[in-house]
Structure formats: structure tokens, C-alpha cells
Amino acid sequence: MASTPGGNRRTRVHVVSDVHGNTRDLARAGEGADALICLGDLVLFLDYADHSRGIFPDLFGTENADRIVELRTARRFEEAREFQRRLWTDIGMDKAAAIEMAVRKQYAELFAAFPTPTYATYGNVDVPPLWQEYAGPGLTVLDGQRVEIGGRTFGFVGGGLRTPMRTPYEIDDEEYAAKIEAVGEVDVLCTHIPPEVPELVYDTVARRFERGSRALLDAIRRTRPRYSLFGHVHQPLVRRMRIGATECVNVGHFASSGQPWRLEW
Numbered sequence: 001m002a003s004t005p006g007g008n009r010r011t012r013v014h015v016v017s018d019v020h021g022n023t024r025d026l027a028r029a030g031e032g033a034d035a036l037i038c039l040g041d042l043v044l045f046l047d048y049a050d051h052s053r054g055i056f057p058d059l060f061g062t063e064n065a066d067r068i069v070e071l072r073t074a075r076r077f078e079e080a081r082e083f084q085r086r087l088w089t090d091i092g093m094d095k096a097a098a099i100e101m102a103v104r105k106q107y108a109e110l111f112a113a114f115p116t117p118t119y120a121t122y123g124n125v126d127v128p129p130l131w132q133e134y135a136g137p138g139l140t141v142l143d144g145q146r147v148e149i150g151g152r153t154f155g156f157v158g159g160g161l162r163t164p165m166r167t168p169y170e171i172d173d174e175e176y177a178a179k180i181e182a183v184g185e186v187d188v189l190c191t192h193i194p195p196e197v198p199e200l201v202y203d204t205v206a207r208r209f210e211r212g213s214r215a216l217l218d219a220i221r222r223t224r225p226r227y228s229l230f231g232h233v234h235q236p237l238v239r240r241m242r243i244g245a246t247e248c249v250n251v252g253h254f255a256s257s258g259q260p261w262r263l264e265w
Helices: 055-060 062-073 077-091 095-113 128-134 173-183 214-223
Strands: 012-016 035-038 118-120 139-141 145-149 152-157 188-191 227-230 240-243 246-250 261-264
Touching (some): 095 128, 145 173
Antiparallel strands (some): 012 261
8 A cells, every 4th residue: 555644554446447468568557556456358359459469360360350340330240240150160160169269368368467466357258257267366356246445345247238249248237237236335336338328338439339237327326436437438438427426437448558547545
């Protein structure tokens, strides 16, 4: 903990989200902090800014990555799925096995980079069953659970809601709402996705509304945490806004910025 001139001890927490394979900066993200919080999306399937990076171009090449981004950006999701089916057929590989092998390789590097202590929850592109295999003793995984850091209570809810993208950890609205309810009243509410507010869920580069949570928005209004922290939307229309007594903050796209968001009290 940091010291103040009067001798009081202060707590400093760094928060990251949407790491998407940025192992180098993740290893430094906790420097000067008492704890690191990670709000998920460790895996990099496809970098929409650089189509040569990620599991998809590693398997199928940049040209095919260009095409899949084009289809998804145009919201032609069924065409995108059919295009991917043809690619998997052409290479003759077992899809599930190939993806798991690639995810395991990324997880081995990413989890080794986490400082101690780290508190983390899942993003929508993460694979929760694999986390326990790679999480070391300095990392606490929370989903629908609470923890105390420096005298404040932090609640964690991971994953995303169902979308046409069909990413690995999307769940039903009811299941997500149950996890929000299980967390209850906290000082800081940490989630991967934002509350369902247009300014917070609109991605200005992808030019689409991502899915936010109505249950999360209702919980913010009802329980009035000091902060609601989240990621998921890489280039939001608004990164920070107040909802009643709560400061809602998109902590940033760590994969591109390499910088954590800082909270101190």
C-alpha cells in the first residue's frame, strides 16, 4: 500500500480488461499497485485492428481473416459462419481440438504474466473450464462472488450475453441476472460487459451496439455502488458517466493501450 504524508496507508488497485494476448504489458500492469483486477477477454481469436494477429489468421491466413471481419462488420453473421465451416472442412482439422490447443498456448503465457495478487473474472471470449488449470496461487477467479480489498468490497460477474457472434462464454440473461443478484451490495461492481446504456455499449469503430446488461443497470440503480467497472466495448462512445451515485467506467482496451486503469483510496 502507498503511504501519505500523514502516515495513513492508501490502497491502489490497477484494473485491466480485454487483454487479448498482450502478455508483455500484462506482466507490468500491476507495478505500483496493491492488487491487479482483470475483467476478462484474455484470448485473442482475431485482432480487428490487425488481421494478421490471433488464432484465426494463424490457422487460415490474413486474407481469410480480412473476409471474416468484412462479413461480421456488415452483420452478415450466417454468411460468416458458413465461410468458417468451409475453411475448417478445407484444412481437415478437428475444430474443437485445434482451438483448444491454441487457447491453451495463449493461456499458459498470459496466466504466467499475472502478478500477485490478481483478482479476475471471465470475458465473453474466454473458456472458463481451462482457467483452473492455469491459475496459480496468486490469482483468485471470481464469478458471481465478492472479495474485500483494502477495506472495500468488490463484486465480480463474468461473461457476456448471447449474441449472433456466438463467442465461447455467452450466457442467458436470466443466468447473468442471477449472478448479479448473488453479488448483492458492494462498493465496486466489476463486470466484463457494461450496463445497458446506449452511450456505454456503442462501439464507434465497429459502428454497432454491443450487448450490455439490463440487470446490471438495475443493480447499479438499486444498490448504488461507488464504481461500476467494465470493458468489452473497445471504442465506446462514452468511457465514463455517472448513474445516480455510481461512477461507471470503461477501463479501456488493454490490448491496444497497454495501460491499466487506476483506482486509489
